Amino acid sequence: MRGILSWGGYLPHRRLDRRTITGIAGKGGGKGTRTVASYDEDAVTLGVAAARLALRHAPASPASLWFATTDPPYLDKTNATTVHAALRLDREAPAYDAVGSVRSAAGALRAALASDGPALVVAGDLRGGLPGGADESAGGDGGAALLVGGEEAGPVLAELLGAASVTEEFTDRWRVPGEAASRLWEERFGETRYTALGAEALKLALARAGVGADAVGALAVAGLHARAATAVAARSGVPAERVVDRLDASVGSTGAAQPGLLLAGALEDAVTGPAGRVIVLLVLADGADAFVFRTTEALAAHPVPRPVAAQVAEGAPVAYGTFLAWRGMLPVEPPRRPEPARPSSSAAARNAAWKYGFTGSRGDDGMVRMPPSPLDDAPALMADATGTVVTFTVDKLAYSPSPPVVFAVVDFDGGGRLPIELTDVAADEVAIGGRVEPVFRRLFTADGIHNYFWKARPVRGGEA
Numbered sequence: 001m002r003g004i005l006s007w008g009g010y011l012p013h014r015r016l017d018r019r020t021i022t023g024i025a026g027k028g029g030g031k032g033t034r035t036v037a038s039y040d041e042d043a044v045t046l047g048v049a050a051a052r053l054a055l056r057h058a059p060a061s062p063a064s065l066w067f068a069t070t071d072p073p074y075l076d077k078t079n080a081t082t083v084h085a086a087l088r089l090d091r092e093a094p095a096y097d098a099v100g101s102v103r104s105a106a107g108a109l110r111a112a113l114a115s116d117g118p119a120l121v122v123a124g125d126l127r128g129g130l131p132g133g134a135d136e137s138a139g140g141d142g143g144a145a146l147l148v149g150g151e152e153a154g155p156v157l158a159e160l161l162g163a164a165s166v167t168e169e170f171t172d173r174w175r176v177p178g179e180a181a182s183r184l185w186e187e188r189f190g191e192t193r194y195t196a197l198g199a200e201a202l203k204l205a206l207a208r209a210g211v212g213a214d215a216v217g218a219l220a221v222a223g224l225h226a227r228a229a230t231a232v233a234a235r236s237g238v239p240a241e242r243v244v245d246r247l248d249a250s251v252g253s254t255g256a257a258q259p260g261l262l263l264a265g266a267l268e269d270a271v272t273g274p275a276g277r278v279i280v281l282l283v284l285a286d287g288a289d290a291f292v293f294r295t296t297e298a299l300a301a302h303p304v305p306r307p308v309a310a311q312v313a314e315g316a317p318v319a320y321g322t323f324l325a326w327r328g329m330l331p332v333e334p335p336r337r338p339e340p341a342r343p344s345s346s347a348a349a350r351n352a353a354w355k356y357g358f359t360g361s362r363g364d365d366g367m368v369r370m371p372p373s374p375l376d377d378a379p380a381l382m383a384d385a386t387g388t389v390v391t392f393t394v395d396k397l398a399y400s401p402s403p404p405v406v407f408a409v410v411d412f413d414g415g416g417r418l419p420i421e422l423t424d425v426a427a428d429e430v431a432i433g434g435r436v437e438p439v440f441r442r443l444f445t446a447d448g449i450h451n452y453f454w455k456a457r458p459v460r461g462g463e464a
Contacts, residue, residue: 002113002150003159003293005060008053009264009308010046010143011251012037013424013457014318018137024320025132034252036318037126037141039326039401040423040441040455043069044079046143046257047124048086048440052383054120054145055087057303059154062087062147063117065095066108068256071126072099073442073450075177082452083122085356086440088381102224103285105256106165109146110289113160118149125255129181131329136181138226140252144260155298158267158279160291162209166201167287168193173224180329187227194228195235197288202236202280205290209278213237217277218269220244220262223284224253232282250312259283263293265308270295314460316426326402337399342447358383358438358454360416368416380416382438386459387412389434394427399444406430410456424457435459 014036021029037046047067055062065087067080080095089095098104098111105123112119124143129135150156172190175182184190198221206213219238221229226248233243244266246253254261263281270277275297283289324330353359354371360380361372368380392408406422408430422430423441436456443451 001156001159003148003156004146004267005118005149005154005156006054006058006147006302007260007264007267008050008055008145008305009261009311010050010053010306011035011308011311011315012041012046012141013315014038015315016318016320016323020320021132021137028132028134028137030137032249033315034137035140035142035254035315036323036326038424038441040443041141042073042442042450043071043124043126044073044082044452045124045440045442046126046141047083047122047145048143050124050143050257050260051083051087051120051122051145053305054147056305056384058147060118060147060149061093062089062120063093064112064115064119065089065093066098066112066119066121067095068098068105068108068121068123069125070100070102070104070255072097080122082356085352086452088353088357088359088383101286102256102258103283103287103289105259106283106285106289109148109259109291110163110165112146112148113163118147118153121146121148121260123257123260125257127253127255128327131324133181138248138253140247140254142251142254142257142261144257144264146260146263156296157299157302158293158295161211161278161294162205162207162292163290164201164204164208165287165289166197166204168197169286187225190225191228191231194223194225194284194288195231198228198232198282198284199235201288201290202232202282205280205292209292211278211292215278216242216280218242218244218266218279219282220259220266220280221246221282221284222259222262224255225284226253228284232284238280247312261308267295267299268304268307268309271299271302271304275299322402335397335399335403337397340399340444340446340451343449343451345449353379355453357381358440362415366415368412368414370416370418382412382416383440383454384438385412385414385416386435386437387456389430389432389436390417391432392422392430394430401444408436408456410436421455422457423455429458
């Protein structure tokens with residue numbers, strides 16, 4: 001039996017009210033909100049955040065890693081290796097990219113389910129379009145991670161009963177590398193194609209799983225074509241009340257991360273229910289991929305650190321102008337300070353455990369040191385440690401794409417003190433004694449090199 005061993009879904013802290021778009025762009029907008037990645041987040045950091053949730057209570061360490069996105073921070077260079085380093089995975093665990101299309105996430109999941117050993121599928125995506133366009137409003141940012149494997153790696157929470165894929169070449173959406181927005185063919189064309197493809201893949205997968213549509217307890221339909229997803233669900237034979245909310249109104253369509261996010265939400269809904277619930281994930285992208293899972297009794301005992309539904313209910317607003325500036329759509333005057341220099345690749349390689357894995361050191365005297373001291377023998381893993389703000393400063397002059405910069409001195413639980421930048425927080429929210437947790441972010445980009453490191457953000461919702 002092979003299936004889902006653990007999962008994690010991550011939504012950024014910021015939310016854009018779609019109604020604010022029309023007043024600036026003159027068109028677009030609509031009802032509801034969409035998630036917005038902060039200026040220091042990208043597809044890699046979104047994926048890392050989701051994967052850290054997936055691994056927090058995972059029964060096994062991944063033997064391989066797949067990273068999927070439509071918005072890779074790098075071409076030529078593998079993005080999955082950054083995720084691998086931030087998660088401190090074993091160096092013998094290979095890490096591969098599957099980038100460029102929404103379907104890459106479904107492909108990564110199929111490859112992981114067919115591989116040996118526990119495999120981690122990570123997806124992160126930032127979706128958008130030109131100001132005032134439909135994709136800008138309908139898109140969303142997020143991350144998702146699924147750890148899959150067999151019983152030898154730990155209790156399987158949802159076993160794979162069957163899967164099917166159908167592939168067809170047609171062009172309803174495309175984007176040339178380097179362009180900021182997709183181009184679309186007439187909407188009804190894509191709806192017609194995807195409705196047929198989705199129905200075909202679903203029928204094949206259910207037949208291979210040996211279950212009927214009436215036995216499906218939850219049907220999640222992912223894909224950028226919302227009308228097609230609705231049409232497929234309506235014609236699937238699955239009762240409407242069992243169709244999973246696509247989160248279009250509150251989160252938006254999160255591209256390559258959407259399949260994992262919707263599956264995570266369906267699994268979280270099933271935690272408190274009886275075992276044996278059939279969950280179907282259908283992905284509409286350049287064809288259709290269907291996965292049929294059945295929950296096991298082990299699911300009820302699986303802890304869920306930050307449920308997707310709880311994250312949907314959280315968040316803080318962001319102004320439309322700020323959103324445009326973060327996306328590079330609205331040029332603003334940079335800080336009157338020298339821009340950061342290109343980070344040193346050789347220095348980063350020498351200090352990879354500290355820079356990417358946030359690993360300090362613990363000496364014989366019991367002290368935790370950050371950065372690590374060469375005189376200490378024991379590593380101190382700080383990525384999962386929470387801490388307390390001892391003091392802080394608000395700097396309006398330091399270089400930042402989104403000033404002011406808030407720096408805090410943090411005492412970490414279990415030892416270790418570090419001056420660290422805070423993120424996902426307004427300056428007037430910071431207070432001495434506040435609780436914070438480390439997050440993996442992009443500090444800046446210089447000469448095309450992304451300088452990743454760790455920041456800290458407030459612990460919210462009582463969950464670290």
